[in-house]
Amino acid sequence: MAAACGDNAKVEGTLAEAPSAKVVVKSLNHVIDTVQTKADGTFSFKVDVAKGQPEFVYLYHGDTKVASMLLEAGDKVTVNADTLGNWSVEGSEESLLLQQVEKDHADAMARMLALSVQMDSEKNESKLLQLRKSLGQEYVDYYRQCVRYVLAHSSSLTVVPVFFQNLGGNLPVFSQATDAIHFRNVADSLALVYPESRYVKLLRDEADKRFGYLELEARIKSAQTVGFVDVELPSTDGVKKKLSEVDSKVIMLYFWNSADASQKMFNLDMLRPVYEDYHRKGLEIYQVSLDTDKARWARVVKEQQLPWINVCDSRGGASPYIASYNLSVLPATYIIKDGELVDGKVVDEKSFRKLLDQLLK
Numbered sequence: 001m002a003a004a005c006g007d008n009a010k011v012e013g014t015l016a017e018a019p020s021a022k023v024v025v026k027s028l029n030h031v032i033d034t035v036q037t038k039a040d041g042t043f044s045f046k047v048d049v050a051k052g053q054p055e056f057v058y059l060y061h062g063d064t065k066v067a068s069m070l071l072e073a074g075d076k077v078t079v080n081a082d083t084l085g086n087w088s089v090e091g092s093e094e095s096l097l098l099q100q101v102e103k104d105h106a107d108a109m110a111r112m113l114a115l116s117v118q119m120d121s122e123k124n125e126s127k128l129l130q131l132r133k134s135l136g137q138e139y140v141d142y143y144r145q146c147v148r149y150v151l152a153h154s155s156s157l158t159v160v161p162v163f164f165q166n167l168g169g170n171l172p173v174f175s176q177a178t179d180a181i182h183f184r185n186v187a188d189s190l191a192l193v194y195p196e197s198r199y200v201k202l203l204r205d206e207a208d209k210r211f212g213y214l215e216l217e218a219r220i221k222s223a224q225t226v227g228f229v230d231v232e233l234p235s236t237d238g239v240k241k242k243l244s245e246v247d248s249k250v251i252m253l254y255f256w257n258s259a260d261a262s263q264k265m266f267n268l269d270m271l272r273p274v275y276e277d278y279h280r281k282g283l284e285i286y287q288v289s290l291d292t293d294k295a296r297w298a299r300v301v302k303e304q305q306l307p308w309i310n311v312c313d314s315r316g317g318a319s320p321y322i323a324s325y326n327l328s329v330l331p332a333t334y335i336i337k338d339g340e341l342v343d344g345k346v347v348d349e350k351s352f353r354k355l356l357d358q359l360l361k
Helices: 093-121 125-152 159-163 179-193 198-226 261-281 294-304 320-324 349-359
Strands: 008-015 022-026 031-036 042-048 055-061 064-071 076-081 087-090 232-234 240-242 250-256 283-289 309-312 332-337 340-342
Touching: 008 055, 008 064, 022 042, 031 042, 042 055, 064 076, 064 087, 064 093, 087 093, 093 125, 093 159, 125 159, 125 179, 159 179, 159 198, 179 198, 198 320, 232 309, 240 309, 250 261, 261 283, 261 294, 261 349, 294 309, 332 349
Parallel strands: 008 076, 250 283, 283 309
Antiparallel strands: 008 042, 022 031, 022 055, 055 064, 076 087, 232 240, 250 332, 332 340
C-alpha cells in the first residue's frame, strides 16, 4: 500500500491520453497500490522504501507495463508515459539505468526473434546454417554485453534483473556454470553498499546454489574413480573430513538434522549400540548434518558424545549433496563397501545388523 509516513519515495507522472485511468503499482512479486489518473492524465503516489533498501517499482496500465523504476528512500521522481509502453523518468539515476537495461534486453530479443522467423521460412540449408550461426552469435554478443554491464555497475542494484534475464523461453543469459563467480563477486560488491537489501541476499543465494552445482560437477567426476559422489565437510573441530579417505570396510553415509528430536534419539537408540558392536569389525559412520545452525549441531554432537565421524553442511537446503544423493527426506542412509555404493536398506537396528553381518563376513 502507499506510504503514509516514514521513509518513502514520491512519484508524480502523466499517462498521456488516459484520463481517469487505473495505474497499478507493482513490486517484483506483488501489487503495491492502485492509483487513478486525473482528467489530464496526471497521477501521484508514495511508496515505502527503507533507507539503504532500494525497491523495484513497475507501473501497469491494463496488461501493458508503462514504466519501470528503481527507487531509493527520499527519491522524488517524475514519469512521463503513454499507454503503448513508452516512458521517460526524471529524478532517479538508477531508474534511468534500469530503463536502459530493459531497452537493451528488448533489442536483443527483437534481433533474435527476427532471425528465428527467418529460420522458420528458410529452405536453403547453407543459408539456414548461417542463420543458426548468426542466432548463436547474437546470444554470445548479448551475454558479453551483460557481463560488461554487471562488472561496470557492480554497486548498482540494476544488475539484479540483468542476472536473471532470459532470451526467449527458458534460455537464461547467464547459463554457464562459471557464472557463479560473477554472481558472488557482484553480491560481495553490493553487500558493501546495501547490506540489508533482500535483492543482495537473492544474488547471494543464487551464487551459493550455482557454486553448489560446480561442486556437484566435481563430485560426479570424482565418482568415476571412487564409485560414489565424494563428500568433504568440516567436523566439530573445523577440520574438513573427506568421505573417500575413510579407511573402513563398510561406511554408513548418514544424512540428518540435529533439530529433529526423533533423529537425535536414533543416534542413541540405534546407531550407537550397533557402532559399538561393529566398529572393530570394520564399520565406520560418516554422519552429515544439514543444519544451518552449526552451533546447535556441534552442541548435540558433544552432548550425545557421538564417537563416529560427524560433519556439517551449514548450507542446509542449498547443499549440493541434496542433488547428488537425491535427498528428498531426512534422515537418509547409504552404505558403501570397498569404494562402491551397495544395495541395502536400513530401517531399524535389526535390519542394520543383518546387513552388516553379510557385508563384514
